[in-house]
Amino acid sequence: MTGRGDSTEVTRQVPCESCPLRQMPAFREFEKPELAFVSSFKRGELAVDKGATLLSEGSNSAHLFTVLSGWGFRYKLLEDGRRQILNYVLPGDMIGLQGSLMGEMQHSVEALSPMLLCMFERDRLMALYRDYPGLAYDITWIAAREERMLDEALLSIGRRSALERAAYLLAFIASRARKVGMNGKGKVDIPITQQHVADTLGLSLVHTNKTIRKLIDRKLVQWRDGGCTVLDIDGLMALADWGGLAEQVRPLL
Amino acid sequence: MTGRGDSTEVTRQVPCESCPLRQMPAFREFEKPELAFVSSFKRGELAVDKGATLLSEGSNSAHLFTVLSGWGFRYKLLEDGRRQILNYVLPGDMIGLQGSLMGEMQHSVEALSPMLLCMFERDRLMALYRDYPGLAYDITWIAAREERMLDEALLSIGRRSALERAAYLLAFIASRARKVGMNGKGKVDIPITQQHVADTLGLSLVHTNKTIRKLIDRKLVQWRDGGCTVLDIDGLMALADWGGLAEQVRPLL
DNA sequence: CGTTAGATTGAGCTCGCTCAACCAGTGTGG
DNA sequence: CCACACTGGTTGAGCGAGCTCAATCTAACG
Structure with missing residues (x-):
């Protein structure tokens, strides 16, 4: 939420049940209760401009995001300014998981285009693990997917x-x-x-x-x-x- | 379990409760029931020689391992034989999580020294997620840690x-x-x-x-x-x- | 019309590459 | 005990992919 671009927090709450992304064949069908929980897990939406820094190295964000639309990228910097882009983020991708689990962010995320994001509360992650093992498994799956991309x-x-x-x-x-x-x-x-x-x-x-x-x-x-x-x-x-x-x-x- | 080196599967069952690694300050203290589950989750031990291939790209291993002792490394190959080592594995590290979650392995793991490994049944991962949310969280944490290492x-x-x-x-x-x-x-x-x-x-x-x-x-x-x-x-x-x-x-x- | 972001191009340099030996330690068979 | 092979480390010579420096060009924008 720092960075050049503007950002607007909305509570528009497009319910997850009617999320346009969810209709795509690339994504798994969710059970009703799971979907309901995810929907309740969602705290609002965030719209950012191109160039905005969504998360930054060293910070301790209280949020976890899922990209609804737009493009972004994860990167790290060396002291002297050399930059390494680690991966790109697209609609359906999760951002900030590392930070949510381990505390401090060790990389930054910047928007390549205007983006719309779902915001989740980091604190409720524990409840998710307690009550929805299937979703917990999914989150691990998502982390493993990122690992694969990095291996490549x-x-x-x-x-x-x-x-x-x-x-x-x-x-x-x-x-x-x-x-x-x-x-x-x-x-x-x-x-x-x-x-x-x-x-x-x-x-x-x-x-x-x-x-x-x-x-x-x-x-x-x-x-x-x-x-x-x-x-x-x-x-x-x-x-x-x-x-x-x-x-x-x-x-x- | 293919590859040059020999491998021996043992059922020696050093109980997790008295695992020497677990005493180290680097590792979190586990609750009694968690520990009991982990111990029951453990199916046996595997001893391999230096040079043995523990897991290989394209295979579909039924197992998940934790390193008890010894060194190994994860790597990928290009068609023409060029090799990229992705990371090293040390005692306390988990191997094969990607494969367990997503099916087929997309990298191989080879022993750099004789190694002793704990073997877990991939099938019981679901039970872990269902009954031990804390452990489920830990597994995601472990995946996120690997991701961090790869980012670096x-x-x-x-x-x-x-x-x-x-x-x-x-x-x-x-x-x-x-x-x-x-x-x-x-x-x-x-x-x-x-x-x-x-x-x-x-x-x-x-x-x-x-x-x-x-x-x-x-x-x-x-x-x-x-x-x-x-x-x-x-x-x-x-x-x-x-x-x-x-x-x-x-x-x- | 000046400014700025991003793409393009040339010139020369250098970091890292390939090729080719060579060396030291270790293990093996005769 | 020696000859041989094999693994892993070392070194030199020459080459080339990718680098830096420095312009130039174009399109968008105020």
């Missing part, structure tokens, strides 16, 4: 070439976006700058630009309006030697 | 120089080892080869060797008997600009 990212940064890394990253983000319906006729628009890509891949901005240019020349992606349009996910996947998301239906809190 | 690793590989990376890695491993009592008079011995370090840092073997040499020249570490001895953790931390483990007491299943 590590493999990519550690062992792939710049071109492979870029291809992997864009294919990965586009695949996730597609799963939550953010694709217009095969194409996926990702609101990131080349600086974001550089800070995700561990490359310099200049080299990232030259690398992305190769992807553009191969007609795998486009770059325009300060964002990326993925044209050929399969082409990117082949280039990166990546098998794609192994993802089943997942829970949505 | 990503920052390191992505944004630190080779020398900083090496310093970070060895300081990190030595710190964790120290927490579980694996330190003789200030020094910590880590049973890894330079090839392991290279595959963790995303560097070539040759460059890793030259980088480690600098650490040796600065008297921060020693290298001998096919292993590493960390002499000066604080020196390594300073070199890497790393603040150290932010770790509280943690649960031990």
